[in-house]
Amino acid sequence: MAPSKKTAAEMDVKAKGDPSKGLFIQMLTRDISLADCIVDLLDNSVDGIRAEYHRQKRAIPAAEAYKGFHVYVTFDEKHFSIEDNCGGIPVTVAVDYAFCFGRRDDDDRELATSGSIGLYGIGMKRSIFKMGKIIDLVSSTGTESFILPLNVEEWRKQKDPDDPERDVWDFTLQEVERRATDVPKGTTLKITDLYKDISGEFRTPGFMNQLILSLRRQYAFIIQNGLLLKINGHTVTPIMPTFRIGKDLAPMRVKQTFQNVEFEVVAGMSSPPPDDDSATSNYPDAEVYGWYVICNDRVIVSADKTSLTTWGPQPLPAWHNQYNGFLGLLRFTSEDPRLLPWTTTKRSVDVSSSVYKQALIPARVAARQFVDYTNHRKGDVRRLKKLESATLSESLSSVAPQERMKLPKPAAKKTVRIQYDAPKAMVEAVAEALELDRVSAVQVGLKTFEYFVEREIGD
Amino acid sequence: MPDFSFEKVNYSVRPNKAVERRLLLQLLAALDKRADLDLATYRYMGLGSIWFVDFALIHRALGIEDMLSFEAASSREKRVNFNIPFDCVKVKLGTYSYNFPELTWDKRQLIWLDYDGVLNAEMFTDLAQTVSEVPSKSIMLVSVNADPIQLRDAGNDVAAQEIKLRDTVGTANLPSNAAGRIGRNLFPGLVGEIWNNAFVNAVAERPGFTYRPLVNIAYADGVPMVTCGGMILSDEDADAFATVPMEDFAYLAPTSPLVLSVPHLTAREKLHFDQLVPVRGEATLKTVKKKLKFELKDSEIESYIRHYLHYPLYGEYQF
Numbered sequence: 152m153a154p155s156k157k158t159a160a161e162m163d164v165k166a167k168g169d170p171s172k173g174l175f176i177q178m179l180t181r182d183i184s185l186a187d188c189i190v191d192l193l194d195n196s197v198d199g200i201r202a203e204y205h206r207q208k209r210a211i212p213a214a215e216a217y218k219g220f221h222v223y224v225t226f227d228e229k230h231f232s233i234e235d236n237c238g239g240i241p242v243t244v245a246v247d248y249a250f251c252f253g254r255r256d257d258d259d260r261e262l263a264t265s266g267s268i269g270l271y272g273i274g275m276k277r278s279i280f281k282m283g284k285i286i287d288l289v290s291s292t293g294t295e296s297f298i299l300p301l302n303v304e305e306w307r308k309q310k311d312p313d314d315p316e317r318d319v320w321d322f323t324l325q326e327v328e329r330r331a332t333d334v335p336k337g338t339t340l341k342i343t344d345l346y347k348d349i350s351g352e353f354r355t356p357g358f359m360n361q362l363i364l365s366l367r368r369q370y371a372f373i374i375q376n377g378l379l380l381k382i383n384g385h386t387v388t389p390i391m392p393t394f395r396i397g398k399d400l401a402p403m404r405v406k407q408t409f410q411n412v413e414f415e416v417v418a419g420m421s422s423p424p425p426d427d428d429s430a431t432s433n434y435p436d437a438e439v440y441g442w443y444v445i446c447n448d449r450v451i452v453s454a455d456k457t458s459l460t461t462w463g464p465q466p467l468p469a470w471h472n473q474y475n476g477f478l479g480l481l482r483f484t485s486e487d488p489r490l491l492p493w494t495t496t497k498r499s500v501d502v503s504s505s506v507y508k509q510a511l512i513p514a515r516v517a518a519r520q521f522v523d524y525t526n527h528r529k530g531d532v533r534r535l536k537k538l539e540s541a542t543l544s545e546s547l548s549s550v551a552p553q554e555r556m557k558l559p560k561p562a563a564k565k566t567v568r569i570q571y572d573a574p575k576a577m578v579e580a581v582a583e584a585l586e587l588d589r590v591s592a593v594q595v596g597l598k599t600f601e602y603f604v605e606r607e608i609g610d
Numbered sequence: 611m612p613d614f615s616f617e618k619v620n621y622s623v624r625p626n627k628a629v630e631r632r633l634l635l636q637l638l639a640a641l642d643k644r645a646d647l648d649l650a651t652y653r654y655m656g657l658g659s660i661w662f663v664d665f666a667l668i669h670r671a672l673g674i675e676d677m678l679s680f681e682a683a684s685s686r687e688k689r690v691n692f693n694i695p696f697d698c699v700k701v702k703l704g705t706y707s708y709n710f711p712e713l714t715w716d717k718r719q720l721i722w723l724d725y726d727g728v729l730n731a732e733m734f735t736d737l738a739q740t741v742s743e744v745p746s747k748s749i750m751l752v753s754v755n756a757d758p759i760q761l762r763d764a765g766n767d768v769a770a771q772e773i774k775l776r777d778t779v780g781t782a783n784l785p786s787n788a789a790g791r792i793g794r795n796l797f798p799g800l801v802g803e804i805w806n807n808a809f810v811n812a813v814a815e816r817p818g819f820t821y822r823p824l825v826n827i828a829y830a831d832g833v834p835m836v837t838c839g840g841m842i843l844s845d846e847d848a849d850a851f852a853t854v855p856m857e858d859f860a861y862l863a864p865t866s867p868l869v870l871s872v873p874h875l876t877a878r879e880k881l882h883f884d885q886l887v888p889v890r891g892e893a894t895l896k897t898v899k900k901k902l903k904f905e906l907k908d909s910e911i912e913s914y915i916r917h918y919l920h921y922p923l924y925g926e927y928q929f
Contacts, residue, residue: 357782357811364781385786435764436773576685 172307172318180281185352186362187498188281189224189233190369191274192340193380194449194497196222196235197373199338201447203238203292211486216448218377225383228354229343231282236337239292242329245299275340279303283345289334296332297324363387365453372448392443392478394419394550397542401557403517404550412490412506417547418442418479418517419556423539424525425475426532426597434475441470442514444500445482446491452500459500461511461518473525479517480547481510520556527561535559569596623924626829626870630837631664632920634751635671637824637859638720641841642672645854647718647747650674655713655721657706660686660693664722669696674720680706707732710739719748722839728760729778729801738812741821746847750809751825751839756801758792768792783807798828798836802867805838813842820848823863829870836867872917873910880923887918 183191200220204211222235279286279301286301299322311317328334345353352358363382367374371389374380380387394402394417402419425434442460444452456462456470460481463469483491483506492504500507528535538559578595585598642649650673658665658679668674675698681690682705690701702709706723721740725733733754740750764774772789783804785791791800806823813821823840840863843851862868875883886898895912902911914921 351814355811355814356785356807357814360784360786360807361781363786364776382786435770435777 172320175276176280176303176307179277183277183281183496185281185349186358186365187496188278189362190366191497192233192278193222193224193366193370195275196233196237196338197378197449199235199237199239200378201238206238206241215377217373220377221379221381223381226353226359227383228350229345230341231345231349231353232339232341234337234339236335239296239336239338240290241292242295242297242324242327245290245297245324279340279342281346282349283342285342285344287341287343288338290338291332291334291336293336294332295327295329296334297327299324359383359385368443368453369450371450372445376448390439391546392417392480393421393544393546394478395421395423395539395542396545396549397538399538399557399559400542401553402550403513403520403554403556404552405513405554406552407509409506409509410490411487412483412485412492414484414506414510415482416480416510416513416517417482417550418477418514418521419550420476420521420539420558421478421544422476423536424473424477424528426536426593434472437472437475440475440477442479442481444492445480446493446497447484447488449497451493451497459502461515467515467518467522474521476525477518477521479514481507481514483507483510517556520558524558524561530566531561532566535561569600571596623922624831625872625874625922626831627835628922629870629872629917629920630827630829631667633827633862633917634722634825634837635667637862638668638672638749640856640859641749641824641854644856645747645851649720652676652718652720652748653678655680655706655719655723657681657722657724657726658690658699658701659726660690662693662695662699664724665699666695668720669698672720676717678702680704680709682708705732706736710736713743715743715745717745719744719750721749722751722753724751724753724837726755728755728757729775729804731778731780734778734780734783734808737808738815741809741812741819741842742816744842746819746844747841747851749824749839749841751837752805753835753837754801754805756798756828756834756836758794758797761792779804779808782811794834798834798869799866801836802826802828802838803865805836809838809840818845819843820845822848822851824859826863826865826867827870828867831874838867869909869913870917871907871909871913872921873906873914875914875921877923877925879904880921883914884918887915889915 197217200217201211204216220235220237222233222237224231224233226232280303284303286299286303288299288301290297290299301322306322309319311319359382363385366380366382366387367390370378370380370387371391374387374389375391396402396419400420402417404415404417406413406415408414421440439454441454441456441462442452443450443454444460452459456474458469460479461467485491490506492501492507492510493499494501502508573592578592581599582591582595585595585602587594587598638649641647652672652674653676654665654668654674655678656664656668658681662679665677665679669677677696677699679690679699679701681687681701681703683690684703687703690703694701702712719740721744723733723736733752737750737752744750758771761771761774764770768789771792772784775788775792776784785800785803785807788800791797806826809821809823813819820843821840822843823838825837825839827837829835841851882903886901889895889898895908895915898915899906899908899911906914
């Protein structure tokens, strides 16, 4: 049977290569949490500051780069808004790049020297689409300005009038002013008609409390360098690392430049390690210890205790409770954000990056020193605790350059380990009598032993 | 032998606690009637100690017959069982957490975890697990010590105390301005907010359910305490409940806690004070104060004027 005419005509069919708007609106938004969306928008604001330095051909200062700039975020069950006085989006950038899905290839040269922390040009759209359906954006550089009102549903249905099959992806900028705007410098983004789940999260106090705490860490260096950041009226204060410094204790601090990236490794003791390192022990704020990775002032990894940094399986042991108290910073800075060892999401490290591998070399030396110290500490704990507490908690600016971490030398092991079982109710009662707030069996054991020694033996 | 708190404190002679219990009963009775809850069919779960004061009151006032008390002091089993006030009260040895896996959720619950201790992480686990299980229209209350001294073992540094508090209650539940509120005056308010957050956050993890706060009360008979709680409702029941008029009880669940501070009065003082209340017409706190034949703090006078009907009178008697 001869093929029909119709079939023959369809031999050569063009498969559609166009992306679908639905993909961006519904799918890509699932890859990111709501809190991370807000962080993406904050990153955009901070980029605005860096871009402005760049436009003015000024170098980004090492200290107080963000002084005089603010970002105010507010949200409730009805709206989300972010307002800044950072550089604003120039009209040409808005027309050519800012609303493009993914950065355009010809954007690269700009990016190379912008010192930016935004990389892939997806953040703002993704955040908008994740939250709600009605968007109002106003941006001004102080000289030029525009507004962008957007109804996501209408935008999704927008078609080319000449070819109704074809989606139109463009956004329409309105009230464009290119020379002498009277709109004050900065960008304001407001999102309303929020999705139900988003509105639910914004209503829950836990969302705000957790967001603020994570920003106190993720944005610590940026806030420390001058940015005023408010979430629903609460000023976010930075949680900056501190290190114990004294006669016998000091952190390592080394600085190197590798393939145009400047990096610094700082590592030391932030708090004396726990006396009780059993799995059930409760060591306050254990979640702050470990490594922090910072790229262009933005903390991208917090308190890492995994093989992403130096911890196990090889050549160093996996993290153990006894290492609590260790704090390390791996800090990378570059004018070209593409050279920094971060992943596209800016929430993890690209472990295959050469500069990152280079930075891990001194980092491992520091971690190794701390591991050895805590291993030997158990045998000489009374004396070492005294030396550890004869120190002050100092900020990063007080840490002097030093090739190796300075730690007290533990004496040779002079102790034996005592272990025994006791009735739980009696241990609880003893803990109460000792006025220990939390029942930690190890603490009860130590305290009762010390009590006996004090009363019956003496020093 | 170790001491337990009930061996140190006679729980029935705390006037503010007594006022609180009666306020709660008033609230529950009103809810029962107006929202048609049929509380008599609920299960009551509490921490009855050896006094079972709440159990006796609730059985009498609401008619609940399915009652379960959790007793951590396993070494006092005989004493606890000896003091059961009614046959319908069952005792389970071990803490609420310890018994949690065995609990059943086949009926609506009225739960009052009247912890006599300081804040600990287990309480928040108890709360989160409970609100994820209870049927709609269940009511849960929590009472806890709100004395900031409990943070002292973290040292005197406020930052360290805040860290200890965050470790205990969880980041999600801790208001971001907590550090500025760690002091004897503001801490009960902070604890109330922490518990309210804990309820809202925990219920938010259960799709289709909402939390309706009912109680936020602070008082001190020596030790500052906070009681916080409310009702867990399915979205459907919540819509219906929104139409139940409860405005006259809204004062029990303000944003910062309702402070009960009735004074410890002798019998003679109470009878004298009673002759000056209720305060009507032109009379004010000032005029009452003038007529009082003994000195009291303004906050105590105000609290007594407000709650005199619930003030208990204690006497000594011998068998």
